[in-house]
Amino acid sequence: xxxEAWAYYNWGTTMKGVGAVxxxxxxxxxxxxxxxxxxxxxxxxxxxxxxEQGSVRVPVKWGNLRHSWFVTASSGSIISGGGKKxxxxxxxxxxxxxxxxxxxxxxxxxxxxxxxxxxxxxARYKGPFLIMxxxxxxxxxxxxxxxxxxxxxxxxxxxxxxxxxxEYAIRKHLQAGNIKRIVIANAKT
Numbered sequence: 001x002x003x004e005a006w007a008y009y010n011w012g013t014t015m016k017g018v019g020a021v022x023x024x025x026x027x028x029x030x031x032x033x034x035x036x037x038x039x040x041x042x043x044x045x046x047x048x049x050x051x052e053q054g055s056v057r058v059p060v061k062w063g064n065l066r067h068s069w070f071v072t073a074s075s076g077s078i079i080s081g082g083g084k085k086x087x088x089x090x091x092x093x094x095x096x097x098x099x100x101x102x103x104x105x106x107x108x109x110x111x112x113x114x115x116x117x118x119x120x121x122x123a124r125y126k127g128p129f130l131i132m133x134x135x136x137x138x139x140x141x142x143x144x145x146x147x148x149x150x151x152x153x154x155x156x157x158x159x160x161x162x163x164x165x166x167e168y169a170i171r172k173h174l175q176a177g178n179i180k181r182i183v184i185a186n187a188k189t
Contacts, residue, residue, distance in 0.1 A: 018143075018167045021174065028180050032187055037073055037128035039186030043179050044071045044132045050169035058134075059142055059161040062097040068107055068136040072114040074122030074129040103136065110135040134166070143167070 029035060048069060051058045058066050095103040114131040122129040133139070145154055146163045156162050173179050 017164065018170070021167055021170050025170065025174055025179060028174070029183060032180070032183050034188035035128060035183055036186050036188055037075060037130065039183035040128055040130040041071070041073060042182045042186060043173075044130055046173055046178060046182065047132065047166075047169045050172060051165050054165075054169060054172070055160060056165045056168040057158060057161040058165050059156050060158040062095075064095045064097060064100070064103050065134060065136045065139055065142060067094050068103065068134045068139065069132075070107070070111050070114065070135060071130065071132045072111060072118045074118040106137060107135040 048071070051069070052066075058069075060066050095101075095107070114133075118129045118131055136142075143163060143166055148154065154163075170179075
């Protein structure tokens with residue numbers, strides 16, 4: 001079986017547009033020989049940076065959606081804050097508000113589930129695998145809030161934030177060729 005590398009978004013149901021964008025990412029990754037986990041991790045960092053500092057940012061009310069971002073990898077190490085090495089980042093979300101403990105519990109569960117999924121898919125497809133996404137149970141709902149909700153205009157609290165931030169970040173760097181360029185630059189020859 002040929003070696004393959006996959007990126008994956010982790011939301012329970014398909015969102016309009018994200019599935020098609022991720023399918024295109026995976027098609028482009030399949031064409032690259034010698035893909036490495038390092039390349040996939042750098043792509044995840046690029047996408048996350050875009051959702052935080054790009055032209056369409058992750059919305060913030062309490063900050064829980066923003067803090068629910070995570071990345072898991074099939075093997076190797078991701079260096080996170082403080083220089084700690086692990087196969088997942090995002091395990092210690094800083095949740096606030098009346099449902100902080102519920103968010104923390106869900107986050108821990110989803111990161112653990114994604115880590116197991118990465119290991120399984122990496123073994124099945126004989127290559128590196130990465131899952132990135134948001135663990136907040138309302139992430140998909142907020143992502144798809146286009147136009148009005150219940151007949152009311154949406155007022156985003158964070159300047160530059162809005163719907164489709166995750167899809168936009170991936171699509172922007174896919175169309176610019178950045179995702180492919182990063183994976184190729186980190187491929188084993």
